Amino acid sequence: MAASAAVRRDRLVGYTMVAPVVLGSLAFVVLPLVMVVWYSLHEWNVLANTFTFVGAENYQRMVADPGLADALRATVWFSIGLVVVNIALALLLAVLLNQRLPGTTTFRTFFFSPVVVSLVAWTIVWSFLLQADGGINGFLSVLGVEGPNWLRRPEAAMAAVIIVQVFKNVGLNMILFLAALQGVPEELQEAARLDGAGAWRRFRSVTLPLISPTVLLVSIITIVGSLEVFAQIDVLTGGGPGSSTTVLVYYLYQQAFRFNEFGYASAIAVLLFVIVLVLTLLQWQSRKRWVFHEL
Amino acid sequence: MSAHPTRARRTAAAVGALGTALALTSCAGGSSAPAGEPETPDQPVELRMTVWTADEAQLGLFQDIADAYVAENPELVSGVSFETIPFEDYTTALTTQLAGGNAPDLAWVFESNAPEFVASGALVDLRPVLEGTDGYAADDLVPSALSLWEDGDGLYAYPFSTSPFAVFVNTDQISAAGQPDPADLVADGEWTFDAARDIAAATAEDSGKQGLVVRDFDYQSWENLATVWSGWQAQPWSADGTECTFTDPAMVDALTWFHDAVFTDGALPGPGTTADFFAGDAAMTITQISRASSLDDSFAWDVVPLPAGPAGQQDVVGQAGIGVFAAGDHPDVAADFLAYFTDPENAAQLAAYFPPPRASLLNGEDLAAANPRLSAEQLESVVVDAVEDAVTKPAHASFAKLSETVRAELDALWVEDADVEAVLADTCAAITPLLED
Numbered sequence: 001m002a003a004s005a006a007v008r009r010d011r012l013v014g015y016t017m018v019a020p021v022v023l024g025s026l027a028f029v030v031l032p033l034v035m036v037v038w039y040s041l042h043e044w045n046v047l048a049n050t051f052t053f054v055g056a057e058n059y060q061r062m063v064a065d066p067g068l069a070d071a072l073r074a075t076v077w078f079s080i081g082l083v084v085v086n087i088a089l090a091l092l093l094a095v096l097l098n099q100r101l102p103g104t105t106t107f108r109t110f111f112f113s114p115v116v117v118s119l120v121a122w123t124i125v126w127s128f129l130l131q132a133d134g135g136i137n138g139f140l141s142v143l144g145v146e147g148p149n150w151l152r153r154p155e156a157a158m159a160a161v162i163i164v165q166v167f168k169n170v171g172l173n174m175i176l177f178l179a180a181l182q183g184v185p186e187e188l189q190e191a192a193r194l195d196g197a198g199a200w201r202r203f204r205s206v207t208l209p210l211i212s213p214t215v216l217l218v219s220i221i222t223i224v225g226s227l228e229v230f231a232q233i234d235v236l237t238g239g240g241p242g243s244s245t246t247v248l249v250y251y252l253y254q255q256a257f258r259f260n261e262f263g264y265a266s267a268i269a270v271l272l273f274v275i276v277l278v279l280t281l282l283q284w285q286s287r288k289r290w291v292f293h294e295l
Numbered sequence: 296m297s298a299h300p301t302r303a304r305r306t307a308a309a310v311g312a313l314g315t316a317l318a319l320t321s322c323a324g325g326s327s328a329p330a331g332e333p334e335t336p337d338q339p340v341e342l343r344m345t346v347w348t349a350d351e352a353q354l355g356l357f358q359d360i361a362d363a364y365v366a367e368n369p370e371l372v373s374g375v376s377f378e379t380i381p382f383e384d385y386t387t388a389l390t391t392q393l394a395g396g397n398a399p400d401l402a403w404v405f406e407s408n409a410p411e412f413v414a415s416g417a418l419v420d421l422r423p424v425l426e427g428t429d430g431y432a433a434d435d436l437v438p439s440a441l442s443l444w445e446d447g448d449g450l451y452a453y454p455f456s457t458s459p460f461a462v463f464v465n466t467d468q469i470s471a472a473g474q475p476d477p478a479d480l481v482a483d484g485e486w487t488f489d490a491a492r493d494i495a496a497a498t499a500e501d502s503g504k505q506g507l508v509v510r511d512f513d514y515q516s517w518e519n520l521a522t523v524w525s526g527w528q529a530q531p532w533s534a535d536g537t538e539c540t541f542t543d544p545a546m547v548d549a550l551t552w553f554h555d556a557v558f559t560d561g562a563l564p565g566p567g568t569t570a571d572f573f574a575g576d577a578a579m580t581i582t583q584i585s586r587a588s589s590l591d592d593s594f595a596w597d598v599v600p601l602p603a604g605p606a607g608q609q610d611v612v613g614q615a616g617i618g619v620f621a622a623g624d625h626p627d628v629a630a631d632f633l634a635y636f637t638d639p640e641n642a643a644q645l646a647a648y649f650p651p652p653r654a655s656l657l658n659g660e661d662l663a664a665a666n667p668r669l670s671a672e673q674l675e676s677v678v679v680d681a682v683e684d685a686v687t688k689p690a691h692a693s694f695a696k697l698s699e700t701v702r703a704e705l706d707a708l709w710v711e712d713a714d715v716e717a718v719l720a721d722t723c724a725a726i727t728p729l730l731e732d
Contacts, residue, residue: 046390046391047415048415048416049393049415049417054499072321131567132565132567132568134567152566152567153710236547238515240515240703240706241703242703242706243703254699256697257387257390262394272473
């Protein structure tokens with residue numbers, strides 16, 4: 001029997017409501033994704049206005065491209081540094097803020113405020129602070145330490161980019177951890193205490209398992225975010241010194257918009273997509289081993 | 296459902312964003328109709344020219360010339376707009392517009408991109424239009440100024456600005472430090488890079504500011520060092536662009552001199568230190584003469600030619616061309632406008648900011664009339680003498696890749712304990728495959 005007029009009207013309303021987001025996703029997510037794969041099979045020079053099908057040539061080229069290998073290496077270093085420092089610091093801050101101490105609100109605001117600051121503005125301010133004669137080295141010299149020329153030495157530049165990014169986003173992770181910590185039942189802590197567990201033991205065996213879903217969420221967000229880093233690199237180092245901070249997205253940008261190699265850049269975009277997908281699937285699959293319960 | 300996989304897809308989408316703009320308007324093919332006498336379009340057209348200046352006086356002058364053209368040719372054009380794209384991202388933004396099928400009708404083009412743009416077929420041949428326009432006096436154009444923009448018999452852009460590099464001097468700071476006046480050294484034939492370094496180092500020491508700034512170099516845009524190494528007759532690659540010459544003795548000597556001037560003598564600001572001569576932060580700066588418009592009267596200043604190096608004094612010009620895009624909607628109308636924009640009368644007006652490639656206008660008096668900040672003598676010595684025998688900054692058909700590769704290699708040079716020869720050997724090793732391509 002055909003649906004009644006009322007049901008049909010309900011369906012129409014439903015479809016109308018989801019239509020904008022479905023159409024938007026199709027136009028701005030799915031279509032570009034498909035197009036990038038299509039472009040990656042072509043050699044496309046916008047200046048010469050040539051668009052030639054080359055099959056898998058761009059993918060073969062990736063294998064032999066030393067620049068891409070350098071970019072992948074830089075990306076791995078950046079991601080490891082960012083994830084380790086960011087999550088450790090966010091967790092530490094959250095644990096500290098979870099104590100009922102005076103001034104926690106101020107402290108929380110202090111660490112959260114960079115999250116709402118414009119990324120580029122934040123980075124530009126840091127670029128001044130990190131200059132050879134900038135604020136950071138001025139502060140260090142007061143302590144009698146001679147700071148490096150942060151953005152001009154390879155190791156220091158990578159560390160600087162990581163730290164700028166950590167302070168930008170650590171507040172968000174801190175809040176997520178704090179919310180999770182506040183959801184840990186006090187009676188479990190108390191029971192552990194009565195059983196004679198010390199502070200570290202309680203943290204490791206009670207708190208950490210209970211907040212493990214949040215640890216998973218935060219680590220996925222942070223890893224994915226670390227693979228997307230672009231503006232900080234562009235403003236702070238331009239990929240240098242040498243190619244020490246040329247991460248994958250920045251390399252992609254150079255290929256496309258500096259060298260006009262849109263086909264090759266699209267192939268790199270596909271590679272990045274696969275990397276993100278694989279990492280996320282791995283984390284998602286491994287959750288059963290270490291995440292206490294689903295969110 | 297949990298948010299996590301959605302996040303992954305969203306990320307993938309962000310990656311795919313490279314294609315977003317491209318997807319909608321990709322591969323808009325350009326007809327490379329030769330520029331000729333424009334056919335009258337059905338309706339008057341709008342022309343758009345991309346530029347990298349944001350100077351209101353300059354844009355005002357462009358608009359005045361354009362409005363006069365519109366008034367004379369109402370059947371061809373209804374308006375001409377000038378779109379400013381910031382200098383740093385200019386070429387990137389321009390090629391992105393091309394990729395999006397949104398080519399401007401006319402565009403300024405950097406000299407370093409000239410071979411790439413000329414060879415690509417993206418620009419139309421302007422010679423028939425310029426030579427065929429009454430009163431244009433195409434034979435007045437200085438041949439040496441055009442060579443960068445030619446391919447065979449074709450001329451693919453008009454070098455509207457042939458602006459020599461010179462040294463601007465803050466004479467207040469230099470005399471306060473008790474240093475000799477560079478203009479006197481020029482007169483005595485003693486204006487050398489060594490003299491400039493010594494004056495810069497002593498003045499910086501005295502003022503607590505910076506000495507000599509190679510403007511726009513910033514330890515990134517290394518091609519601006521051509522203003523220095525040309526004094527050693529050094530070049531980054533051979534004239535035919537196939538062989539790396541960074542390891543030639545002249546280049547090694549020039550960059551050793553530069554490195555020591557920065558790290559031993561403190562004559563130039565080191566990496567990561569910014570100093571704006573025009574804000575009074577430095578004693579001297581090497582930049583184009585067209586920057587004179589940035590000077591106010593907050594300090595006493597002078598302008599002198601580039602110093603001599605061991606191989607003698609070599610003038611360097613920075614050029615910029617205006618090209619007409621084949622992929623634009625109305626290349627023939629755009630070319631006709633360009634012929635008007637740069638005819639003898641308008642070129643004389645533009646000379647206020649951009650030294651023109653016209654022999655008849657290249658004299659101290661005419662330039663001084665258009666350029667009140669500089670005296671006829673200054674212009675004679677710095678501009679007129681320079682244009683005829685000057686070299687341009689490095690250019691190459693693969694300049695974008697070369698520029699980035701050399702920048703990455705030279706980063707190793709900008710530290711105190713650098714091994715200049717080793718860094719330059721690495722540089723040649725890195726760019727040789729690109730040059731041979």
